[in-house]
Amino acid sequence: MPAPKSAQKDASAKNAPQLRSQLLAWYDANRRDLPWRHTQDPYAIWVSEIMLQQTRVAAVIERYTAFMERFPNVEALAAAPEQEVLALWSGLGYYRRARMLHKAAQLLAENYVGKLPGTAIELRKLPGIGTYTSAAIASIAYGEPVAVVDGNVERVICRLAGWEADGSVGATALRRRIDERAAQLLAPRRAGDFNQAMMELGATICSPRSPQCGVCPLLEFCKTRGEHKTTPRTKMQSRTVACALVLQNDRRTKIPRKALLEQRSASQSVMPGLWELPLLASADVPEKELSLTVRHAIMQVNYDVRVRTIGAKQVRSLTVKGGERRWVRLEDAAQMPLTGLARKILMRLHLLPPQPRGKALSLTVAHTTLSSRRKEDR
């Protein structure tokens, strides 16, 4: 399938071999040391790719390690209760990813002895694995010569070629061109590295707002040197809400032992099944009961959240939203699928350990199982 005539003039198309080698040389010298780059295990690559969807590398790093320690393979993931999978996802957002990952693992455990499909086409059939993710797993884990196009690659290619999403070309047509160009540039014998190099270039050098063209390995092939229009987004709204912090203290020490949590109903479109602090009907909170205010963005809304400390006896005055309400020991709460907001509030009030499933816990795990496992891997 030939590229459109207008697209064939730019240097990135003509000099594909040289572009490839310079990109790969840059990648070999500058690639970040990320946990999922220490493995070729398709399952591990898969988990990392799902976590990385619309999520920054920095946010994924911590979660990835804990997740892989708890669910080291397809069978372990498939055998786990969904709530436990969600608990390790808590705070990452887009919880449907975790559910589909879990579901897909169960499908694989039942039908494929826990083995991942060996091609992008087959991977694509699993829930939660779309065009991008199937190509990412196949190229990185199997070396299959398929190009990935994520937001980074899209931006890099548009800047290289001088293409714009300006309405002169339909969004679908432009996307098809980008896909074709990505496939054309791909280094077939180092597909996984090439794909990661393109994404990493977009993430670190060819960034959306202030691209570092001065140190870009592809500068000489680039038509625009960093220009790129982005489509404006819908404006954020602001809202003030209040939620209830209801604690049970230990009788002797007076130290908080339990908190009242509420489970969002399964039918909610946002964060179904996750646990949170009960939402209050009124955002008005008496000064004396205001224990904390936090800002929290969910989707298109910036919430100004007031946390109201309420005695256990006033619980009945709380608005019931239909979800299950439960007294939860604070140390157990850390293992539950809390919403990001609930986790943030409990952390900020030092009611949860600094890292929910953090250092202390993973060290314990590492002593018993992980250290030995890691050695075997080598």
Added chain:
DNA sequence: GAACCGTGGCC
């Protein structure tokens, strides 16, 4: 094709 699905960090 467009709306929807979360969140934290950066500038």
Added chain:
DNA sequence: TGGCCAAGGTT
């Protein structure tokens, strides 16, 4: 402070 944005997929 607040807008911006991230290794997308599903409906």
